[in-house]
Amino acid sequence: MTRTVILQAEPAECGLACLAMVASHHGMVLPLRELRRRFPLSLKGASLSRLLDVAARLGLSGRALRLELGELTQLRTPCVLHWDLNHFVVLEKAGPRGASIIDPANGSRRVSAEELSRHFTGVALELSPAAGFKPERQPLSIPLRHLAGPVSGFWRALAVVFALSLVLQVFVLLAPFFMQWVVDQVLVAGDRDLLVVLGIGFGLSALLQVGTGALRGWAVLALSMQLGMQWTASVFAHLLRLPLGYFEKRHLGDVISRFGSVQAIQRTVTTGFVEVVIDGMMAVATVSMLLLYSPRLALVTLVAALLYLCIRLLAFGALREGTEQHIVAAARQEGHLLETLRGMQSVKVARCEPVRQSAWLNLMGETVNREVRLAQMGIGFQAASQLVFGIERVAVIWMGALLTLEGAFSVGMLVAYLAYKDQFAQRVAALIDRGVEFRMLRLHGERLADIVLAEPESDSGLPETGTPADAAIEAVGLGFRYAEGEPWVLRDCNFRIGAGESVAIVGASGCGKTTLAKLLLGLLPATEGGIRWGGIGIRQLGSASYRKLVAAVMQDDHLFAGSIAENIAFGDEDADPRRIEEAARQAAVHDEIAAMPMGYHSLIGDMGTTLSGGQKQRVILARALYRKPQLLVLDEATSHLDVAREREVNEAVRRLHLTRIIIAHRPETIASADRVLELRDGRICERPRSDGLAAGAAPAMESVGGIGTSIIGLPA
Secondary structure: OOOOOOOOOOOOOHHHHHHHHHHHHOOOEOOHHHHHHHOOOEOOEOOHHHHHHHHHHOOEEEEEEEOOHHHHHHOOOOEEEEEOOOEEEEEEEEEOOEEEEEEOOOEEEEEEHHHHHHHEEEEEEEEEEOOOOOOOEOOOOOOHHHHHOOOOOHHHHHHHHHHHHHHHHHHHHHHHHHHHHHHHHHHHHOOHHHHHHHHHHHHHHHHHHHHHHHHHHHHHHHHHHHHHHHHHHHHHHHHHOOOHHHHHOOOHHHHHHHHHHHHHHHHHHHHHHHHHHHHHHHHHHHHHHHHHHOHHHHHHHHHHHHHHHHHHHHOHHHHHHHHHHHHHHHHHHHHHHHHHHHOHHHHHHOOOHHHHHHHHHHHHHHHHHHHHHHHHHHHHHHHHHHHHHHHHHHHHHHHHHHHHHOOOOOHHHHHHHHHHHHHHHHHHHHHHHHHHHHHHHHHHHHHHHHHHOOOOOOOOOOOOOOOOOOOOEEEEEEEEOOOOOOOOOEEEEEEEEOOOOEEEEEOOOOOOHHHHHHHHOOOOOOOEEEEEEOOEEHHHHOHHHHHOOEEEEOOOOOOOOOEHHHHHOOOOOOOOHHHHHHHHHHOOOHHHHHOOOOHHHOEOOHHHOOOOHHHHHHHHHHHHHHOOOOEEEEEOOOOOOOHHHHHHHHHHHHOOOOEEEEEOOOHHHHHOOOEEEEEEOOEEEEEOHHHOOOHHHOOOOOOOOOOOOOHHHOOO
């Protein structure tokens, strides 16, 4: 098969990655980001039926099979195997002793028959081109210019570095002449005066070379800092503009690893680009000198350089795959560490320290093993270079000595030739290595493209016109599901909440109340219908304009390291202390803050670790009220408060002149609302206040989804 290894970027897109690899074998080469755009998946992954549907839309005919382990050899490869009940892999080749697979989470590997028996579930998916299949090819790699964005002053700084590097190479080209003139002129003629002149001249040349080298070092440093700052800032700004769904579908460690590709590319571009150009020019210059001295000897050196180039090209595929696997393993290890640190309280309570440590050590071991393999390949390349050019040097000295004995070369010419030859061998080997590094940048580029080419939230919208005459919020035919083929969370929802009205939304746990809150805040795009503010769709308003009007306290909101005042005035560089205190009073947390030794300047630790659960909720509520929103969404915003404190907060919020949407289970909180809307079976219906509806009174929804019993319903 045409071997294309595609690693998944999201935890649940293994099936999509497998389809991309099989389609590539049949001539449809599509990057995973394109398939992700065409066939978006949720964090729940894809069932086998969903994969069959996607394959059919790609023009592939699929056949789902249930088979025994010994029947794997009869499958038409490449095909997709169901793995560990929650994963998909690509089968390349099967035999009696094991199989070759491509795991979209880890890359290609050989598995034994015992391991195959332990992980393979007995379900496979054969895919072949259907009658209407049309091969398609899109470049998997992304040009760096599409990833860098505008970087001011880059080419000017690069020109300075290039000019200084060029001057340095002039000195390098002159050096062998010193040896030739000393040997052929000074030693043969015994001319001491000439020796003094040559010594002074080349000594001054060495001083200039050192000075120029220092200037180039400063220029490279300045270029590296300039490019690194601008590029990193540009990528980070783009990352912040990505929709919430992007982050919910990815592990934090993987996002950080992909963001770190900026530094890897920047280091190679700032120093490597100049060195590649200079090494290329020096290789041409030195090989020209070699040809002038002796074409026969130059041919030996050129053959050696070509042989080393072939070695690097033949090993490039393995090097690229090994590098990608190392990056993925390191990201998985870092993600596990971050997750453990964030959830340390849960780890301590459950006494899971040994389990987390063991898992981290396994991930660390995998990372180290990948790193060792790369180091072994590096040692192999170095040994190959030394062997090839070592044999080449012996052959050149042998042949050069024969030419000298024959009178075709003088001793000085042989010494100068060997100097130029060493320069060429060094430059051409470095040029080949740098060329491989630049090709490897495509790997980092593909990883970085997952961030840079992701579609940001649209900020375009209508100009701000202030509060409309009727600032009501309404849902019209609102429907939402996380991906095509999944059950609807909301469907055909219609309701209207007038300006200044307080509405409670109740329903059974898991019925979609928090999802509805995110839709009302514009954090998730509606699948059907839409939400209007003052009669205008929130998409037309634009996310930036709309979010200036709204604020929220969500179940999983966080505080940030810093003072309490900084958290309440979050994002306001010109914070007003009186406004901060007013918001804290409205959230019924002022007295507790004032009692702290440093008051509003008290530090709250990472994610608010120094505050109680109730204090965190009220500081977050104060942060929302500080914005003076026109719409306030409260999703279980008082769940950590006692009844008396909750009543105090509800009373303070009720006095505010704003629209309030309250998602709650407590009867006391629901009773503070003007109206009650119930979310049931994905639809909204209004409940009369007299029925005493509380969260517990909402009828339970039927379970949706789950592991199917048929072969088509298998989850991934």
